[in-house]
Amino acid sequence: MAKSRFRRRTPKLPISEVNVLPYIDVMLVLLVIFMITAPILTQGVDVELPQVTSEPINNDAEHEPAVISLDAQGRYYLEIGADSDEPMELSVIINQVAALKRQNPQLPVLVRGDRRVSYGEVVVLMSELQAAGVTQVGLISKPLEDQ
Numbered sequence: 001m002a003k004s005r006f007r008r009r010t011p012k013l014p015i016s017e018v019n020v021l022p023y024i025d026v027m028l029v030l031l032v033i034f035m036i037t038a039p040i041l042t043q044g045v046d047v048e049l050p051q052v053t054s055e056p057i058n059n060d061a062e063h064e065p066a067v068i069s070l071d072a073q074g075r076y077y078l079e080i081g082a083d084s085d086e087p088m089e090l091s092v093i094i095n096q097v098a099a100l101k102r103q104n105p106q107l108p109v110l111v112r113g114d115r116r117v118s119y120g121e122v123v124v125l126m127s128e129l130q131a132a133g134v135t136q137v138g139l140i141s142k143p144l145e146d147q
Contacts, residue, residue, distance in 0.1 A: 065108040066097055067140070070125060072116040090128060098132040112140040 067079040075087035078096060100107055109129065113122045129137055 065110050065138075066100055067110045067112055068093055068097070068125065068129075069112040070114060070117050070121060072114040074117065074121060076125070090125065094128045094132045097129065097134060101133055108138060109134050109136070110138040110140050 064080065069077040069079060071077070071087075076090050076093050077086070078088055078093045080100070097109060101109070111122065111125060111129075113125075126137055
């Protein structure tokens with residue numbers, strides 16, 4: 001007769017480790033959702049800007065500013081020294097301002113936009129000026145008491 005040996009089995013202990021992979025997956029999904037929605041939330045904010053008076057820009061006589069005007073119909077005008085009554089294409093104005101800035105890097109460039117012009121048109125104008133090498137642009141406004 002064969003002697004049967006019975007081994008004493010030790011009971012299996014429960015595993016005390018926590019599986020964190022599902023938590024990491026949820027965290028990454030939430031991160032992607034927040035990254036997508038964060039820019040959308042900041043674009044639709046209503047802002048009421050304060051009405052204040054600004055200090056006038058000091059112009060010296062030797063640096064007559066180049067003034068780019070944008071009227072209510074979206075026409076562009078370039079004023080250097082004397083007033084210009086003839087509308088011009090934006091590309092022509094940008095080329096002329098870029099040439100003037102190459103000749104005189106200290107030339108001040110100012111933008112005068114009609115208050116009925118959309119904000120986007122003024123931004124396009126300023127973006128074109130920046131692409132042409134104009135790093136500083138002043139905005140012309142009326143004093144508060146004249147409005």
